[in-house]
Each structure stands twice: as C-alpha cells, then as structure tokens.
Amino acid sequence: GDSVTQMEGPVTLSEEAFLTINCTYTATGYPSLFWYVQYPGEGLQLLLKATKADDKGSNKGFEATYRKETTSFHLEKGSVQVSDSAVYFCALRSQGGKLIFGQGTELSVKP
Amino acid sequence: DSGVTQTPKHLITATGQRVTLRCSPRSGDLSVYWYQQSLDQGLQFLIQYYNGEERAKGNILERFSAQQFPDLHSELNLSSLELGDSALYFCASSVLASGGGKGTGELFFGEGSRLTVL
Numbered sequence: 001g002d003s004v005t006q007m008e009g010p011v012t013l014s015e016e017a018f019l020t021i022n023c024t025y026t027a028t029g030y031p032s033l034f035w036y037v038q039y040p041g042e043g044l045q046l047l048l049k050a051t052k053a054d055d056k057g058s059n060k061g062f063e064a065t066y067r068k069e070t071t072s073f074h075l076e077k078g079s080v081q082v083s084d085s086a087v088y089f090c091a092l093r094s095q096g097g098k099l100i101f102g103q104g105t106e107l108s109v110k111p
Numbered sequence: 112d113s114g115v116t117q118t119p120k121h122l123i124t125a126t127g128q129r130v131t132l133r134c135s136p137r138s139g140d141l142s143v144y145w146y147q148q149s150l151d152q153g154l155q156f157l158i159q160y161y162n163g164e165e166r167a168k169g170n171i172l173e174r175f176s177a178q179q180f181p182d183l184h185s186e187l188n189l190s191s192l193e194l195g196d197s198a199l200y201f202c203a204s205s206v207l208a209s210g211g212g213k214g215t216g217e218l219f220f221g222e223g224s225r226l227t228v229l
C-alpha cells in the first residue's frame with residue numbers, strides 16, 4: 001500500500017541555519033504530495049503542495065520539489081527562525097482522497 | 112482558522128466508558144476524515160465519509176464507529192475505552208469525494224480533540 005517515510009527527528013538547528021527534512025514515498029502512480037505543519041497545541045496546517053512531477057511547492061520560505069525519479073519530496077528552507085519550531089508532516093494523497101502521512105519530524109530552532 | 116470545528120477540545124474519562132467526538136466540516140465540504148494521532152503510531156487514518164456515506168476505512172477498531180449526518184457534521188464514537196485509546200483525534204474535511212482528480216486533494220484539519228483515558 002501507499003506509504004510515506006520521513007527522516008527521524010528531533011532536528012535541532014540554530015536560527016538562520018539551513019533546513020532539510022527528507023521525505024520519500026511509495027505509491028501507485030503519481031499522487032499529489034503535501035507538507036503539513038503542526039505548531040504546539042494546534043491542528044495541522046497545509047504548508048505547501050505539489051500535484052505533479054517536477055512541480056515545486058513553496059510557502060513562507062519553505063520549498064519542496066516533486067521528484068518522481070527518486071520518489072521524494074524533501075522540505076527545505078534557507079534560513080530558519082525560532083517561529084518555525086513545529087512538527088512537520090509529509091503526506092501523499094491516496095485512493096479515495098485520504099492523506100497518508102509520514103511519522104512527522106520535530107524541528108526545534110534555537111536563538 | 113481552517114473552518115473545521117471539533118468538540119470537545121479536551122476529554123478525560125475512565126476505561127470502559129464511551130465518548131462521542133463531534134466535527135463540523137468547512138462550509139461546502141462534503142467529505143469528512145477522522146485521524147488518530149498518538150506518540151507511538153503517528154497520524155493514522157481511521158475513516159472517511161462523503162455526503163453521509165462511508166467511503167473508506169483505515170485502521171479503525173471495531174469498538175469505534177462514526178457517522179455523517181444530513182447537515183454534514185460527523186461524530187466519532189469510541190466505546191469500551193482502553194488506556195491505549197488516549198490520543199489526539201483530528202477531523203479533516205475536503206470538497207472531494209474520491210480520487211476523481213478535482214482540485215489538489217488538500218484536507219483542512221480541525222484543532223483536534225484530546226482524549227485521555229484513565
């Protein structure tokens with residue numbers, strides 16, 4: 001079945017450091033891919049998305065490119081801020097519309 | 112604010128009891144999805160409803176059931192509760208019915224209902 005694998009956390013970075021969170025997927029065909037973010041005590045919010053191969057999703061300085069050849073959708077940000085501290089989830093859209101999530105990666109940014 | 116409303120936000124109950132979690136989807140969304148988030152299992156898909164009908168089932172226990180009403184709100188019923196059922200339960204909604212290709216498949220999540228079973 002469809003699945004998503006994310007790099008394990010927690011990830012701790014200093015402010016202004018470069019961020020990469022790896023995400024790979026297994027699926028039939030080419031599903032839409034998503035990154036969601038969960039801030040402490042809150043629900044999940046869509047961060048960015050890509051619907052087809054080679055698409056780049058971007059939002060709030062975060063970027064991810066849909067790579068079908070490596071079945072990956074790695075999340076990157078050039079300069080993280082303390083306010084980016086959260087849990088990040090990679091997800092794919094599976095049959096029926098449901099999203100399949102990775103296990104989540106906790107990011108902690110220190111001043 | 113995603114537009115998805117979940118109640119209650121917090122719930123503490125005892126083993127063996129039954130609880131009902133409620134979800135109101137975004138205006139115009141016909142699909143409702145329930146997810147369970149726990150420390151050891153991550154985010155697990157439980158069940159999906161579309162316009163009142165069950166559309167997909169995931170890792171939902173037989174002790175759990177759900178329904179979607181004509182006004183499109185949904186309820187998740189958890190019975191014979193066990194300690195391991197303690198988790199954050201999320202509801203999400205979308206306009207999509209299935210993998211028909213409309214839109215990009217984004218789900219909008221509520222803030223969750225935190226269930227603690229003692």
